Amino acid sequence: DSGVTQTPKHLITATGQRVTLRCSPRSGDLSVYWYQQSLDQGLQFLIQYYNGEERAKGNILERFSAQQFPDLHSELNLSSLELGDSALYFCASGGGRLNTGELFFGEGSRLTVL
Amino acid sequence: QQQVKQSPQSLIVQKGGIPIINCAYENTAFDYFPWYQQFPGKGPALLIAIRPDVSEKKEGRFTISFNKSAKQFSLHIMDSQPGDSATYFCAASIQTGNQFYFGTGTSLTVIP
Numbered sequence: 001d002s003g004v005t006q007t008p009k010h011l012i013t014a015t016g017q018r019v020t021l022r023c024s025p026r027s028g029d030l031s032v033y034w035y036q037q038s039l040d041q042g043l044q045f046l047i048q049y050y051n052g053e054e055r056a057k058g059n060i061l062e063r064f065s066a067q068q069f070p071d072l073h074s075e076l077n078l079s080s081l082e083l084g085d086s087a088l089y090f091c092a093s094g095g096g097r098l099n100t101g102e103l104f105f106g107e108g109s110r111l112t113v114l
Numbered sequence: 115q116q117q118v119k120q121s122p123q124s125l126i127v128q129k130g131g132i133p134i135i136n137c138a139y140e141n142t143a144f145d146y147f148p149w150y151q152q153f154p155g156k157g158p159a160l161l162i163a164i165r166p167d168v169s170e171k172k173e174g175r176f177t178i179s180f181n182k183s184a185k186q187f188s189l190h191i192m193d194s195q196p197g198d199s200a201t202y203f204c205a206a207s208i209q210t211g212n213q214f215y216f217g218t219g220t221s222l223t224v225i226p
Contacts, residue, residue: 002157033214042218043158043203056213090157101146101209105157 003027006091006106014114018079021109025072025093031055032074033092033103034066043090049074050095081113117141118206120217127194128225135189135220137204142185144206149178149189150216152201161202162189194224 003026025032034046045058049068068074092103120137127133148163164171164178171178175192204217
């Protein structure tokens with residue numbers, strides 16, 4: 001158990017809809033990262049937050065947005081969904097007080113867009 | 115631009131073989147090089163990591179070889195087992211910025 005909690009684990013929705021994925025980081029970690037993993041693809045970095053502030057942005061579409069709240073949990077909002085958005089979305093946390101440099105991944109949220 | 119290039123994309127070895135996965139990077143500011151292992155339906159988990167002040171690190175059957183001058187690092191799995199069948203990702207980061215760059219992954223299959 002990595003200590004990172006993601007909900008929901010599975011989500012099926014239709015094109016054009018909007019969904020919210022939630023992530024609770026490991027206790028003490030200040031950074032939250034979001035990654036997208038499509039079938040047989042690598043980990044595509046979407047965005048990073050550190051202690052509530054956006055730290056880095058990767059290949060995140062304009063239809064997607066994220067935020068990190070004061071309690072450090074994070075949400076990834078995906079809107080106007082398209083078939084190609086079907087993927088596993090991972091949240092990872094790190095940058096805690098000890099900051100070993102390690103990223104801890106959740107088990108992912110599998111999004112299916114029909 | 116891919117910050118970390120990983121090869122091969124897939125690898126099949128017999129049990130007991132020594133699969134080798136290679137990664138290369140360009141940014142000399144990277145100071146932390148982890149390898150992550152991912153089983154189907156699970157999130158990646160840290161397997162082993164190295165910092166550029168050493169050329170090799172071993173943890174059990176897993177070894178990272180690091181060549182700073184060539185800007186390359188590789189993962190060797192000794193006496194590979196069917197349970198090692200997974201996808202392996204190399205990564206590089208600048209610790210102070212906490213930004214991670216992942217390779218494209220290698221799907222390893224170990225045949226009994």
